[in-house]
Structures are given as C-alpha cells and as structure tokens.
Amino acid sequence: MTRRKQAVTRRKSRIIDEMHETVRGLHEIGLIDKRRMSEFEALCHLDVEEMTPRKIKSLREKTHLSQAVFAAVLNTSVSSVQKWEIGDKKPSGPSLKLLNLIERKGIEAVL
C-alpha cells in the first residue's frame, strides 16, 4: 500500500516537474502573466491525503511529542488530537493540511 502510493506520488511529481518547467517557460516568454504563474505554483502541490487514526498517532510519535505539545503546535486542543487518534473525529481541512505538511516536511516546517 505504502509502496504503491509512493510510486504514484513519484510519477506524479515527475509530470508536475515537467509541467512546471513548461509553464515557467511560458511565463518568461510572456504568454502568461505573473498572477497566473502564482496560481499555477500554488495549485501544484495541493493534494492532501487522508490519514487514518493510526497514521496520525504514529506521525505524532515520530516527532516525540506528547499529545499536549503536538496539539499546541497545531494550535488545536488536546481533546481534538485525542479524537483524531482514536477515530472519534476526523481532522478538518486545515488540520489535515498541517498533518500533511508535518508528514512531508517534518515538524520544523510548521514551527
């Protein structure tokens, strides 16, 4: 499962990288303005993956942070983190975004 997803991700970013160069070229030629360029950049890495309770918990444990501190980092409540890990509630959009950031870039990325 993990392997398959990584493969997909890798293939996707290769394609995105090429698109990126292409669009950047179009921008330099003047075919698309700076604004469109910005929007393109932003839309590049927007895929946010769902996370199971177990995954959230293991993600936190990888950072060696208690639920309390982890919650503080995400600017949410301990109660929320607990419920995510148990599966009682699912993290909201922005919460999921933060969890993805931590997973992809490490905890420092959100400090």
Added chain:
Amino acid sequence: MTRRKQAVTRRKSRIIDEMHETVRGLHEIGLIDKRRMSEFEALCHLDVEEMTPRKIKSLREKTHLSQAVFAAVLNTSVSSVQKWEIGDKKPSGPSLKLLNLIERKGIEAVL
C-alpha cells in the same frame, strides 16, 4: 504598529535564542533527554497571533491568489475564506496556524 511589533518579536527571539543554547547545552551534558529537548523545540515558536478580517484579506492579496486558490492551498472551502475576510466567521485554531505560517514564512512554506 508594525514597527513596534517587529521590535517585540526581535527582542523575544533573542531571549529564545539564548534559552535555546542553554537547553541545548543541558542536553549535551545529558541533563535533559532527547524527548524533553524535542518538546522544548516545539514549544519555542508557538505563539499564534489573531488576525482581523482585513489582515487576512491583505495577506491573501499579497500572495496574488484568488479566494478559490487560497482556499485550496489551506485545504478549506471558498466559503470559509470569504467569511474570514468579511468577519462573519473567525478562522479556527489550525486555520489560524496556517495563516500565521504564511505570514511569517511565505506561501511556499505551506505548499
């Protein structure tokens, strides 16, 4: 206003920097374990500032992104971004965290 805040921030980080060195030293001596060290690191930069509707809007405009794309970046709905900017709703904890990250580190930090 901006100037005053920058000053405060600067003074604060100087203190934090010293604390950081101190704690790192304690860690190297072996007085605190790696886990405590992690928690300390995490707790360093946890102050999240409130944002007025106008500030949110100007923050988005600085990134040259439409409400729709900005919402996508934060993994939230257009409706939510609109209400933040109007003042109808206030961004939740994790949302506010993301907005702060963008303000401090730029939009790339959350991509």
Added chain:
DNA sequence: TAAAATATATCACTTAGTGCAATAGTTTGC
C-alpha cells in the same frame, strides 16, 4: 512502590465549516 506525566474515554455544548444559489463587481478579449 509511590508519584507524576500521558493517554483514553464520555458528555454536553458551541461554533466553524460547508454547499448552494443569487447578486454584484471586476477583468479580459473581441
């Protein structure tokens, strides 16, 4: 073993988040 820190669990409540639809304003291209 005792004490302290962490984590789990439940309950009741609040409010942010969401989707839709209708309108108004702004750019863009012909």
Added chain:
DNA sequence: GCAAACTATTGCACTAAGTGATATATTTTA
C-alpha cells in the same frame, strides 16, 4: 464599448468538528 468569464459578496440552513471538563486507565520516572 460590449459581452463573456472570472471573482467576490451575501444569506440561509445544516453538519460535524472543536472544545472543556472530568474521571479513569496506562505508562514513565524517581
């Protein structure tokens, strides 16, 4: 200039995440 496309504003109704408090395991540390 006009029309089309995009963007933003507003209101409404509903859902579910978020929260706080509290009590109870569980684990860690002294």
